[in-house]
Amino acid sequence: MLVEIKKMRRLKILILTILFSSTLFGQISDNYSDKLLSTSFKAYGAVDSRFGYAMYPFIKERFLEHLKDSSSFSNPYDSLSKYIDIRHSLDGLAKTYSWRVRDSGCCYASETYLQYKTESGAIKYVDLKKIGNEGGDIFITDLQMIKIKSKPYYLILGWGTCCGGKHYTTVKVYEIKDGSLHKSKSIFNGEDDIYIGANRGQKMELKYLPEEKILSYNSYKLKEEIGFYEREKKLVKWKLTKQGFKKMK
Numbered sequence: 001m002l003v004e005i006k007k008m009r010r011l012k013i014l015i016l017t018i019l020f021s022s023t024l025f026g027q028i029s030d031n032y033s034d035k036l037l038s039t040s041f042k043a044y045g046a047v048d049s050r051f052g053y054a055m056y057p058f059i060k061e062r063f064l065e066h067l068k069d070s071s072s073f074s075n076p077y078d079s080l081s082k083y084i085d086i087r088h089s090l091d092g093l094a095k096t097y098s099w100r101v102r103d104s105g106c107c108y109a110s111e112t113y114l115q116y117k118t119e120s121g122a123i124k125y126v127d128l129k130k131i132g133n134e135g136g137d138i139f140i141t142d143l144q145m146i147k148i149k150s151k152p153y154y155l156i157l158g159w160g161t162c163c164g165g166k167h168y169t170t171v172k173v174y175e176i177k178d179g180s181l182h183k184s185k186s187i188f189n190g191e192d193d194i195y196i197g198a199n200r201g202q203k204m205e206l207k208y209l210p211e212e213k214i215l216s217y218n219s220y221k222l223k224e225e226i227g228f229y230e231r232e233k234k235l236v237k238w239k240l241t242k243q244g245f246k247k248m249k
């Protein structure tokens with residue numbers, strides 16, 4: 001009991017330190033946002049799972065407060081990027097953030113946000129789970145600006161895993177239109193997105209080559225009767241055209 005009380009005191013001290021740091025960094029540094037958030041996520045990763053669970057609502061709320069500030073869009077977050085994944089599109093209009101939510105389950109829970117600049121120049125952000133989270137949580141592995149019908153779209157590759165000895169990758173496309181972010185439809189031969197599953201020991205090697213405009217990955221056939229994928233793999237390629245992606249023969 002005494003040990004638990006001491007741990008709770010340490011947690012309170014840690015949170016108070018982070019709160020105090022917000023004011024301190026604002027006074028002595030032009031980039032206090034990066035320093036404060038990196039300190040927060042570093043602390044979140046350092047404590048044990050129980051305290052991490054207790055801290056997380058505070059960490060997430062603080063992150064979203066900074067994301068609401070339009071200046072965060074141009075902030076490179078050099079320190080924060082050591083603790084969470086941050087990616088930028090080549091046209092400078094989209095930026096993604098993703099990280100793992102600590103828990104004790106066999107599924108890897110994640111947070112994924114996309115921050116973007118609208119046609120009017122306003123900076124907004126969206127929780128990607130709220131506009132299409134089919135297939136489970138993912139960690140963003142690539143962000144690419146592509147063009148379809150001469151307009152910019154944003155290709156996001158993701159990876160995830162859950163219980164059952166399997167993992168998966170996803171491919172989704174988004175568009176900034178009328179001041180909002182929209183998940184694109186019928187981009188892949190009439191399908192909205194791509195989901196690729198495999199046993200955890202199998203490599204899917206999902207990647208997009210912007211120079212060749214080719215999306216490729218290894219595909220494994222699922223054996224329905226046993227719930228696992230066969231060993232044999234097939235290399236699948238998609239070519240980006242002016243109308244969307246077309247599967248190559």
